[in-house]
Amino acid sequence: MIDFLSSYEVLIQLTLSMTLLAISLQIPLRMGVISFASVGYFAIGGYATAILVAQQGINAWAAVFLSTILGGVIAYILGLGIAHLNGLYLAMATVSFSLILSVVAVNGGSLTGGPVGLFGVIGPITTWHFLVVVAVVIFLVSFTERGKLSRRFDAIREDPQLAAAMGINVVRYRRLSFLISGAIGALSGSMATLMKSAISPESIGFGLIILALTVIIVGGQGSWVGAVLGSLFFLWMPQTIKFVGTWEPVLYGFIVAVAAVTLPGGVLAVYRNWRYRRTAAKVIAQQEARTRDLAMSGATGGGSGDGV
Amino acid sequence: MVTVSDLQTGSTTYNFEPVLECRDVSVYYGGIRAVDGISLGLRPGKISGILGPNGSGKSTLLGAVTRMVKLTRGDVLFEGNDYSSVRSGDVIKLGIARTFQTVRLLPDRSVFDNIILSTDIACHGQPKEVVEGYVRSAIERTGLEGYELLRPTELSYGVQRRVEIARAIAVQPKLLLLDEPTAGMNRTERAEIGLLLRSLQSEGLTQLFVEHDVAMMVETCDYLYAMNFGSLIAEGLPEDVVRDPAVQEAYLGKHGRKHA
Numbered sequence: 381m382i383d384f385l386s387s388y389e390v391l392i393q394l395t396l397s398m399t400l401l402a403i404s405l406q407i408p409l410r411m412g413v414i415s416f417a418s419v420g421y422f423a424i425g426g427y428a429t430a431i432l433v434a435q436q437g438i439n440a441w442a443a444v445f446l447s448t449i450l451g452g453v454i455a456y457i458l459g460l461g462i463a464h465l466n467g468l469y470l471a472m473a474t475v476s477f478s479l480i481l482s483v484v485a486v487n488g489g490s491l492t493g494g495p496v497g498l499f500g501v502i503g504p505i506t507t508w509h510f511l512v513v514v515a516v517v518i519f520l521v522s523f524t525e526r527g528k529l530s531r532r533f534d535a536i537r538e539d540p541q542l543a544a545a546m547g548i549n550v551v552r553y554r555r556l557s558f559l560i561s562g563a564i565g566a567l568s569g570s571m572a573t574l575m576k577s578a579i580s581p582e583s584i585g586f587g588l589i590i591l592a593l594t595v596i597i598v599g600g601q602g603s604w605v606g607a608v609l610g611s612l613f614f615l616w617m618p619q620t621i622k623f624v625g626t627w628e629p630v631l632y633g634f635i636v637a638v639a640a641v642t643l644p645g646g647v648l649a650v651y652r653n654w655r656y657r658r659t660a661a662k663v664i665a666q667q668e669a670r671t672r673d674l675a676m677s678g679a680t681g682g683g684s685g686d687g688v
Numbered sequence: 689m690v691t692v693s694d695l696q697t698g699s700t701t702y703n704f705e706p707v708l709e710c711r712d713v714s715v716y717y718g719g720i721r722a723v724d725g726i727s728l729g730l731r732p733g734k735i736s737g738i739l740g741p742n743g744s745g746k747s748t749l750l751g752a753v754t755r756m757v758k759l760t761r762g763d764v765l766f767e768g769n770d771y772s773s774v775r776s777g778d779v780i781k782l783g784i785a786r787t788f789q790t791v792r793l794l795p796d797r798s799v800f801d802n803i804i805l806s807t808d809i810a811c812h813g814q815p816k817e818v819v820e821g822y823v824r825s826a827i828e829r830t831g832l833e834g835y836e837l838l839r840p841t842e843l844s845y846g847v848q849r850r851v852e853i854a855r856a857i858a859v860q861p862k863l864l865l866l867d868e869p870t871a872g873m874n875r876t877e878r879a880e881i882g883l884l885l886r887s888l889q890s891e892g893l894t895q896l897f898v899e900h901d902v903a904m905m906v907e908t909c910d911y912l913y914a915m916n917f918g919s920l921i922a923e924g925l926p927e928d929v930v931r932d933p934a935v936q937e938a939y940l941g942k943h944g945r946k947h948a
Contacts, residue, residue, distance in 0.1 A: 528808045531794075531797070531801055531804070531805050531808060532805075532808060534794050534796065534797060535794060535805055538794050538795065538796075539792055539794070541756075541792075542788070542792045544776060544777050545754070545756070545776065545777070545779075545780065545786065545788075546777075546780060546805055546806050546808065546809060546810070547777045547778065547780045547781060547808075547809030547810055548777065548808075548809060549777060656839065659837050660837070660838055660839070660842055663834065663835070663837050663838055664838075664842070666834060667834050667835075670834065
């Protein structure tokens with residue numbers, strides 16, 4: 381176990397930070413907000429932590445905490461400004477937000493370390509700590525995936541007008557989704573920076589947006605389980621297909637394309653649909669049996685047999 | 689056919705306590721008067737209907753009553769209290785539930801989840817067992833037993849409509865608004881919905897019903913309003929309203945006379 385941990389420690393850390401980033405992307409998406417700002421929050425968290433720890437000498441855990449708060453606050457303010465935009469416009473505005481931040485990082489002078497970035501972001505935080513942090517976030521997020529909150533999220537995403545008629549304050553929920561997304565995204569960046577002890581503009585670029593998006597497309601959008609599965613898949617797969625040598629990127633691309641086409645809604649949705657089909661088949665069989673019994677006994681019920 | 693002899697013709701002072709009252713309700717969109725000075729009071733425990741051709745302002749009036757549409761002028765009162773400034777999301781908490789013109793169900797959620805959704809905020813603070821009891825009772829009353837675990841996509845259109853009605857009545861409303869609940873249904877399904885509305889009425893639920901199927905309106909409603917160009921052109925017992933020359937002229941045409 382220890383051997384495994386030491387040989388794959390970096391990969392485990394990357395998986396953990398990608399899981400958080402994917403969850404940050406999922407939260408607004410579950411309310412119908414297509415936002416790519418998570419990479420921007422990641423950058424804010426990462427650079428804030430680097431500046432606080434490496435330049436100001438602040439305690440690492442305090443820096444993680446402050447960076448997370450900062451990410452949430454900036455995201456909330458961003459949400460106030462752009463949450464009313466629709467679909468593609470919102471997507472573009474949030475992509476711009478993320479890309480602008482990477483430009484700011486390059487041109488930030490001594491504060492951001494320019495194109496080289498910041499080094500020496502060292503704190504007493506280990507991979508085990510990171511694992512616990514991710515577990516806590518998942519525990520909290522899982523509450524939004526059960527019962528009332530999960531129904532509200534679904535209603536806001538599928539039919540905001542219906543949600544409003546049911547008394548759900550759609551605008552407030554969407555703004556809140558920015559806040560939570562911002563905090564989790566910044567936490568991801570903050571922890572990732574402490575793990576690597578460095579951050580540079582190239583680690584917060586367009587590639588990260590694409591990777592995070594691919595993770596939730598393949599893993600699944602509706603649940604943290606999808607974020608974990610997607611992160612595991614994309615970060616560990618290159619390891620397992622190394623034997624093909626120089627063909628690795630080609631095989632990787634092929635697998636992604638096949639997954640996108642054959643797994644609508646991600647691995648998780650495929651599993652859930654399979655489970656649902658089993659329940660539905662049972663229910664439908666019962667209904668048919670009941671209709672048959674009614675017909676046999678000559679009863680004319682109030683339409684209990686139609687529909688299936 | 690139910691004849692109701694104890695109904696009085698409507699006037700601005702009512703000899704009953706109106707569940708819902710509209711006073712001079714008007715909705716203008718720019719120069720278009722979608723709803724223009726409607727005053728009406730709904731009889732408690734009765735099924736009232738609003739009849740009118742497409743574009744006559746029926747749905748806008750329903751929108752005004754549910755506060756989804758901004759009032760240009762006038763007031764809406766529920767059980768005697770003015771709620772003209774209440775947010776649309778809070779209307780359900782007053783005890784006014786509605787169904788929509790098109791089926792609006794969450795596709796990836798079970799019938800049970802779709803129904804309990806309406807209670808999440810409207811019944812906030814009540815114990816879980818009580819709320820689930822409301823949902824189960826709504827399922828029974830709409831004849832949806834056995835469908836609870838299925839998703840709406842599995843159900844016929846008629847059954848989906850019943851899920852919508854179940855979702856509306858699960859919040860224990862005092863008034864149920866139905867926006868064309870039988871649109872796109874075949875005759876059998878229509879008759880079923882008619883029976884369902886009647887059985888809800890026998891439990892004392894006041895209903896307001898917007899529809900353009902004349903036969904269905906005459907069979908189901910206790911009291912009928914006819915609208916055209918945003919105004920009421922007639923009201924009274926359904927048989928009288930559909931015979932009214934103004935209504936025949938404005939809405940029914942030659943085809944409608946058969947029903948009258």
